Amino acid sequence: MMTQVMMNRFHKPILSPNQCGSSLVQTIDAPLPLVWSMVRRFDNPEAYKQFVKSSTMRAGYGGIGSIRDVMVISGLPAGTSTERLDKLDDDMHVMVFSIIGGDHRLVNYRSTTTLHEEEEEKGVKTVVIESYVVDVPAENSKEDTCTFADTIVGCNLRSLARMTENMVA
Numbered sequence: 001m002m003t004q005v006m007m008n009r010f011h012k013p014i015l016s017p018n019q020c021g022s023s024l025v026q027t028i029d030a031p032l033p034l035v036w037s038m039v040r041r042f043d044n045p046e047a048y049k050q051f052v053k054s055s056t057m058r059a060g061y062g063g064i065g066s067i068r069d070v071m072v073i074s075g076l077p078a079g080t081s082t083e084r085l086d087k088l089d090d091d092m093h094v095m096v097f098s099i100i101g102g103d104h105r106l107v108n109y110r111s112t113t114t115l116h117e118e119e120e121e122k123g124v125k126t127v128v129i130e131s132y133v134v135d136v137p138a139e140n141s142k143e144d145t146c147t148f149a150d151t152i153v154g155c156n157l158r159s160l161a162r163m164t165e166n167m168v169a
Helices: 002-010 033-041 142-168
Strands: 019-028 052-059 069-072 078-088 094-102 109-120 123-136
Touching: 002 123, 019 069, 019 142, 033 094, 033 109, 078 123, 123 142
Parallel strands: none
Antiparallel strands: 019 123, 052 069, 069 078, 078 094, 094 109, 109 123
């Protein structure tokens, strides 16, 4: 129930004809405060994003408007990404960032991540929803662009789940 509310409120972007986007959902068997403590750390994406080698804050200290430079692991079609924190709401558990530069093809990429709790048979779980919108490069299809982004986001969400679940195990 709450997942649909969050999807409708935060994860229904309007796409232009040259854009694609998607929403991915990960249920995590760990308390929301623990999961949020990792997600909200704009200054430390490498804590759970496995394709991030390192990051450096270029401006700010992790609050809204902060800018980070991210070094990506080898093997991906990118080396660096410059990202800006657009929204950070500790009450609603919402984080939004945009990619504003770098040597990659994710132009006008904007990510929205929300967290909420869902009651299940085995107790309360944390549900993380991450959605994005990105321009489709002229030489790529929407399907290829979304498949690439979905793969990265999905791996990051699974890594977040593994790390936080292991912390409470």
